[in-house]
Structure formats: C-alpha cells, structure tokens
Amino acid sequence: xxxxxxxxxxxxxxxxxxxxxxxxxxxxxxxxxxxxxxxxxxxxxxxxxxxxxxxxxxxxxxxxxxxxxxxxxxxxxxxxxxxxxxxxxxxxxxxxxxxxxxxxxxxxxxxxxxxxxxxxxxxxxxxxxxxxxxxxxxxxxxxxxxxxxxxxxxxxxxxxxxxxxxxxxxxxxxxxxxxxxxxxxxxxxxxxxxxxxxxxxxxxxxxxxxxxxxxxxxxxxxxxxxxxxxxxxxxxxxxxxxxxxxxxxxxxxxxxxxxxxxxxxxxxxxxxxxxxxxxxxxxxxxxxxxxxxxxxxxxxxxxxxxxxxxxxxxxxxxxxxxxxxxxxxxxxxxxxxxxxxxxxxxxxxxxxxxxxxxxxxxxxxxxxxxxxxxxxxxxxxxxxxxxxxxxxxxxxxxxxxxxxxxxxxxxxxxxxxxxxxxxxxxxxxxxxxxxxxxxxxxxxxxxxxxxxxxxxxxxxxxxxxxxxxxxxxxxxxxxxxxxxxxxxxxxxxxxxxxxxxxxxxxxxxxxxxxxxxxxxxxxxxxxxxxxxxxxxxxxxxxxxxxxxxxxxxxxxxxxxxxxxxxxxxxxxxx
Numbered sequence: 210x211x212x213x214x215x216x217x218x219x220x221x222x223x224x225x226x227x228x229x230x231x232x233x234x235x236x237x238x239x240x241x242x243x244x245x246x247x248x249x250x251x252x253x254x255x256x257x258x259x260x261x262x263x264x265x266x267x268x269x270x271x272x273x274x275x276x277x278x279x280x281x282x283x284x285x286x287x288x289x290x291x292x293x294x295x296x297x298x299x300x301x302x303x304x305x306x307x308x309x310x311x312x313x314x315x316x317x318x319x320x321x322x323x324x325x326x327x328x329x330x331x332x333x334x335x336x337x338x339x340x341x342x343x344x345x346x347x348x349x350x351x352x353x354x355x356x357x358x359x360x361x362x363x364x365x366x367x368x369x370x371x372x373x374x375x376x377x378x379x380x381x382x383x384x385x386x387x388x389x390x391x392x393x394x395x396x397x398x399x400x401x402x403x404x405x406x407x408x409x410x411x412x413x414x415x416x417x418x419x420x421x422x423x424x425x426x427x428x429x430x431x432x433x434x435x436x437x438x439x440x441x442x443x444x445x446x447x448x449x450x451x452x453x454x455x456x457x458x459x460x461x462x463x464x465x466x467x468x469x470x471x472x473x474x475x476x477x478x479x480x481x482x483x484x485x486x487x488x489x490x491x492x493x494x495x496x497x498x499x500x501x502x503x504x505x506x507x508x509x510x511x512x513x514x515x516x517x518x519x520x521x522x523x524x525x526x527x528x529x530x531x532x533x534x535x536x537x538x539x540x541x542x543x544x545x546x547x548x549x550x551x552x553x554x555x556x557x558x559x560x561x562x563x564x565x566x567x568x569x570x571x572x573x574x575x576x577x578x579x580x581x582x583x584x585x586x587x588x589x590x591x592x593x594x595x596x597x598x599x600x601x602x603x604x605x606x607x608x609x610x611x612x613x614x615x616x617x618x619x620x621x622x623x624x625x626x627x628x629x630x631x632x633x634x635x636x637x638x639x640x641x642x643x644x645x646x647x648x649x650x651x652x653x654x655x656x657x658x659x660x661x662x663x664x665x666x667x668x669x670x671x672x673x674x675x676x677x678x679x680x681x682x683x684x685x686x687x688x689x690x691x692x693x694x695x696x697x698x699x700x701x702x703x704x705x706x707x708x709x710x711x712x713x714x715x716x717x718x719x720x721x722x723x724x725x726x727x728x729x730x731x732x733x734x735x736x737x738x739x740x741x742x743x744x745x746x747x748x749x750x751x752x753x754x755x756x757x758x759x760x761x762x763x764x765x766x767x768x769x770x771x772x773x774x775x776x777x778x779x780x781x782x783x
Contacts (some may be wrong), residue, residue, distance in 0.1 A: 234320035242267040256294035272298045362490045363393035368564040370479040373470035420453040430474040454483040604737035640677035649684040657692045674782040686717045686748035694720025717774040723767040
C-alpha cells in the first residue's frame with residue numbers, strides 16, 4: 210500500500226513538474242473562468258505573479274478589442290489576443306476543454322503565444338505580395354511607356370511599404386547632377402503640387418540625396434527634426450518619415466528611389482523592398498533602352514547594308530558593263546563577219562533577181578509573138594547567155610544558204626550575250642554551269658582565239674541554285690584574266706566536277722603566273738597588276754564577293770612563269 214502511494218506521489222510530482230515547466234501557458238479554471246492553477250510560463254508571459262494570477266479571471270487577461278468565443282463547448286480551439294500587466298497585447302492560440310471532477314465542472318486552457326507565427330505569416334504574405342509586384346512589374350515592362358512604367362513600379366513600392374509618397378531620380382554619369390523622372394500618381398494628385406526642375410545639381414538636393422553621397426540607403430523617421438534638411442518648396446507635401454535608396458551599378462549610383470510618410474517608422478524590410486524594386490526597375494529600363502538602341506542600330510545597319518548592296522549591285526553592273534565594253538570590239542568583229550557576207554549576198558541576190566526578171570519580161574514578150582522562131586526568141590537566148598542564167602540558178606541557193614548561216618551565227622552571238630547576262634532572270638534559280646561556261650566562253654572568244662587554245666574537261670554536274678548572271682560574271686572575269694596572263698600562246702583548261710555537297714570549277718592557264726605577294730593581295734579591291742588604264746582592280750574582288758554570297762569559296766594557286774589555277778567551289782543549294 211505504501212509503495213503504491215509513493216508511486217502515485219512520484220507520478221503526481223512528475224506531472225506537476227511537466228506542467229510547471231511547459232513552454233505553453235497552462236491554466237486550470239473553474240466553470241466561471243476563475244484561475245485556480247497556473248504554470249511558470251504564464252507568470253513569464255503576462256508579467257503577473259502567481260498569486261496575482263490566481264486571484265484573476267481569464268477574462269481579465271483578454272484584450273477587450275479582440276474577439277473570443279462565448280460558448281462553453283466541450284472542446285474549443287481559437288485565436289485571440291491577451292493583455293500583459295503593462296497593457297501590451299500579444300496574439301495567442303487558446304485550446305479550452307471542459308471536464309467534470311467530483312461533481313464540479315472545471316476548464317483547462319492551454320494558451321500558446323503565436324507572435325512569431327503571426328510574424329512569419331505576415332512575412333510570408335508580404336513576400337508573396339512583393340513577388341506578385343515584381344512579376345507584374347516585369348509583365349508591365351513590355352506594355353507601358355517608360356515613365357508610366359516607373360509610376361507603376363512606384364505605386365507598388367508605396368503599397369508594400371504603406372507609404373503615401375514615392376519618387377524616382379536618375380543620376381547622370383558625372384554623379385554630380387540628378388534628374389527627377391517620376392512621382393507616383395498619388396503623390397502628384399493628392400500630396401504634392403509644387404513646381405520643380407527635372408535637372409539640378411546633386412549638391413543642391415536635400416538630405417534625401419544622402420543616399421547618393423553615402424552610396425547607401427538612409428532612413429529619416431523624424432524628418433522634421435533633422436537639422437541638415439534644406440526645406441521644401443511651396444506646394445510640396447509635408448514630410449514626416451522618409452527613406453531613400455540608391456541603385457548602384459558598378460562604381461556609379463544610377464537611381465535614387467524614395468518613399469515617405471508611412472504611419473509608423475520605416476525599417477530594414479522597407480529598405481529592402483525599395484532596393485529590390487529599384488534594382489529591378491533600373492534593370493528593366495536599362496534593358497529596354499539597350500534593346501531600343503540595338504533595334505535602332507540594327508535598323509541603321511540594315512539601311513547601310515541595303516545601301517551597300519545597292520552600291521555593290523551598281524558596282525557589279527558597272528564591272529559587267531566594263532567587261533562587255535572591253536569585249537565589245539571582239540563581239541563587233543564576230544558580228545561583222547556574218548553581217549558582211551550577208552550584206553554582200555543580198556547585193557548579188559538583187560542583181561540576180563533583176564536579171565531573172567529581165568529574162569521573164571523577155572519571155573512575156575515572146576508569148577505575144579505567133580512565130581516561135583522569131584527574132585524575140587533569139588534575144589531571150591542571148592540574154593540568158595549574157596547574165597549566165599545557169600550559174601544564177603545554181604548560185605542563188607548557195608547565197609541563201611550562206612545568208613542563213615550568217616544569220617544563225619548572229620543569233621547565236623546574241624543568245625550567248627543573253628545567256629551570259631540572264632536578262633530578266635536576275636534572281637536565284639537553278640542553273641546549268643556548263644551552259645554558263647560555254648555562253649561566257651563564246652562572248653570572250655574573240656579575246657582568246659588568237660593566242661589561246663581552250664581545253665574542256667567537263668565532269669558531270671547537277672544544276673546549282675545560284676544567281677546565274679553573277680556566276681557568269683565570275684567566269685568572264687577569270688577567263689579574261691587567264692587570257693591576259695598568256696603573252697604569246699598558251700592553253701586555258703576548264704575543268705568541272707561534283708562532290709557530295711557541292712560542285713567545283715577550275716580555270717587554269719599556262720600564263721606568266723604570280724608572286725606570293727600578288728596572290729596575297731589578288732582579291733583586294735582596286736588591286737591590279739595590269740598597266741594603268743587596262744584594269745579597274747575590281748574584277749577578282751567582286752568575284753570573291755559573289756562566291757562568298759553563294760556560301761562558296763574561291764582559291765588560287767600560282768607559280769611564277771608557269772601559270773595559275775583558279776578553283777571555285779559552290780554548294781548545290783544555298
């Protein structure tokens with residue numbers, strides 16, 4: 210019996226120990242709420258002694274402004290606010306339970322101080338609101354002009370810091386002058402009607418610019434009593450509290466963002482919000498300005514590229530005309546030969562026709578004579594002998610054949626000119642490079658035929674997607690250069706071949722060749738090895754540009770005194 214009693218006493222002592230030193234506040238009350246027992250946590254939390262607590266009702270600890278359930282349910286869990294001895298209040302979570310013992314009703318209350326929980330919840334809610342603001346700030350960046358965007362950001366800073374006014378200044382590169390770029394809408398509409406200069410020296414700015422001078426955030430929770438303040442212009446809202454935060458980039462302050470007139474003191478969290486939004490606003494503004502500058506530069510670059518393309522097109526056309534001008538004497542000579550004999554044949558044909566018509570007239574006169582052995586018949590026979598009628602019958606068809614051959618030659622020359630220039634087909638198209646080589650060779654033939662022998666070693670080529678007229682211009686430049694490199698007589702060999710992803714064309718000559726210095730500079734604009742007046746120095750430079758434009762490459766091999774090889778590679782399609 211004694212052992213059971215001792216165990217019970219020990220258990221009761223352990224329970225009282227746990228009850229006394231528990232972290233939560235624990236009350237034992239009667240059914241009216243009068244406190245019968247309280248632990249140490251209650252004494253520490255409320256500031257009353259244990260004796261004072263035991264003489265009070267739980268309602269004496271209740272904050273009069275806070276709600277509390279009025280029912281006496283068997284088990285209740287609710288939140289309210291309790292009051293300390295000094296009159297301060299704190300949030301609590303109350304767990305209340307009713308129970309019966311020896312015919313009496315008692316209440317057990319476990320009260321938990323939830324100050325830290327509420328602070329955490331408040332912080333989480335504030336963070337969520339802050340993240341929402343930053344998200345909307347980034348969304349608004351693409352939808353608003355710069356000034357409206359800054360006002361939008363200032364309104365969020367006002368809201369999150371519970372401020373009444375907000376402003377933003379940009380600091381110029383010299384760090385000695387500042388520019389007021391935006392007030393919040395509420396500031397201008399409700400609190401500040403003062404006129405102000407948008408640009409002014411930083412030295413004339415008030416203590417709010419200390420954030421620029423000190424390069425750190427400044428807080429003024431008693432603005433009226435700061436002796437260094439400069440005062441406010443007429444119409445400016447009165448200031449009670451103010452924070453000013455710099456946005457620093459590298460070694461320079463770029464932005465000053467300020468908010469003011471919060472009902473309570475500003476703290477580090479308010480500074481962090483202003484800093485966070487200030488940094489983000491400046492990041493977005495700087496990015497947008499860089500993007501606008503980049504877009505402007507890109508448009509300018511496109512315009513310059515267009516002008517460059519037009520100039521290159523004009524230059525290419527000029528070079529083409531210069532090449533044709535250079536070859537025009539040869540082309541004229543090639544046309545003059547068939548034109549000469551066609552013209553001569555037309556003269557002979559005219560005489561033949563006159564003679565034939567004379568004979569025909571004589572026969573018509575003969576038909577009027579009744580005597581077939583008349584003198585008129587003899588005259589006809591004499592006339593046929595005189596004009597050599599039998600020869601005319603034979604030669605007239607030869608004249609016609611020769612004339613048709615001459616006309617065909619002229620038509621071929623004209624067609625080669627058209628094939629070379631691709632008149633009406635200036636765009637990208639599928640082209641036969643062999644046809645282009647042949648037509649270009651015909652155009653330049655008079656320049657080559659007196660001293661060059663042409664050897665064609667054509668492989669099998671697929672059609673290539675290219676600007677045919679420009680590729681033909683390259684062929685022309687290379688063939689003319691090869692011909693000019695040959696002094697007295699030599700060979701120009703044209704080779705072609707195909708690879709899996711492209712085709713190649715080689716034009717080799719047995720001319721005088723080039724030095725390594727000449728090969729190094731051969732594609733430079735206006736560089737030429739020809740005498741003054743015999744070359745523009747643009748042929749190979751333009752040819753290089755044309756091949757580059759086709760995503761191809763042009764290479765040269767040469768040995769002085771032995772000749773040169775120009776190798777062109779083109780993709781099958783660009």
